[in-house]
Amino acid sequence: MERSSTTSGGSARREATRQKLYEAAVTLIAEQGFSATTVDEIAERAGVAKGTVYYNFASKSVLFEELLRHGVGLLTASLREAAERTAGEGGGKVDALDAMIRAGLVFIDRYPAFTQLYVAELWRTNRAWQSTLMVVRQQAVAVVEGVLREGVADGEFSEEIDVPLTAAALVGMVLVAALDWKSFQPERSLEDVHSALSRLLQGRVSGRR
């Protein structure tokens, strides 16, 4: 009797095992890629026998797909929370975007391996988990698009902005800046990175203060 769908059910023991497998898989796949990572490696790092992997997941790809869903779930929740919090505090949409940038950075700070793996797979075609990836991507980008659209409706943003494209560009800006931060200057503080991106967002790049 296996239950491959996400949450509920499953004994506490089982859930703990799955968690260990996620954690082992995410770092290995981020470092080496999906195909270069063996199930034996994942099992070994999780401190579990190979058979256990197959007891808990139907296949290597299914393990990976559920890992994706799990991770992006965390991210979207966090973005949404940030947007709603600023709305509650009466901030404008620029503040909402700024808060979401920060939420994105906090997420990447906490789960750098997941982010890395996500970016690496996002634009691939012809892979088994393509559709999962699309769904999951749309969930995250939709939050940003929502804020942009509201901002346009409010008159806070120009009506001429291209919502989907701008959303993608913003996501990309944060993603790439953060990955570079983690990979090449990990000693920098989150505040540093955040303020650099804030400045870019608000067009305070040109012009000597």
Place this chain on the structure above:
Amino acid sequence: MERSSTTSGGSARREATRQKLYEAAVTLIAEQGFSATTVDEIAERAGVAKGTVYYNFASKSVLFEELLRHGVGLLTASLREAAERTAGEGGGKVDALDAMIRAGLVFIDRYPAFTQLYVAELWRTNRAWQSTLMVVRQQAVAVVEGVLREGVADGEFSEEIDVPLTAAALVGMVLVAALDWKSFQPERSLEDVHSALSRLLQGRVSGRR
């Protein structure tokens, strides 16, 4: 007698074979990733015998590394040309950045598979070609950093901007926006995408026109 290093030497015939192999490899690896792509597939798509691959390249990874060098070479040349052209036309640094954004888009438009593959590999660790990738990344980002630094020196950009971070963010913005364009709305024109990014760069997002 093989010659694995990059350029010069090599008959025209040989060069043509290598070119075919690059083209075959770049699409396959972009779609499936390095490890999931077999040497037999590459040879078949290039219309060449497997032995020929090994006659021209020492190994699968070497083929890939040279492919990376080759591609990023094209990109940096194109970015540099764009920056220099606007300088010659007496434009400011914002114009240079804008021209570089366009050059980036043109590049991605022409070589989407390469871009995809590059992004997928860039932040991986523990891979054989890691060092190659670092060098090559630095070459490209350095061009952007150069323009930013000159802009700061000129007083055209704020002294407070963080040059490496801002450069990374800009590259990311273009990269992600363009990959999304190619993957999810390929019917859009380059001009469309360019103007959306231009607007973002110049902080013309907030404020109704």
Place this chain on the structure above:
DNA sequence: GCTTTTGCACTGACCAGTCAGTTCAAAAAT
């Protein structure tokens, strides 16, 4: 007459997935 390409058979390592068997804690029986 060199260099380059071909075609194809071969090897040895590696790896996803399987399966017969073990463990153990909680439920059922006594």
Place this chain on the structure above:
DNA sequence: ATTTTTGAACTGACTGGTCAGTGCAAAAGC
């Protein structure tokens, strides 16, 4: 309270297939 049974969870040796890389003789360019 003690023994027995049950079944979910886990184990790890094994299998069948795949693939990077080799070897080489013959053909095709240049």
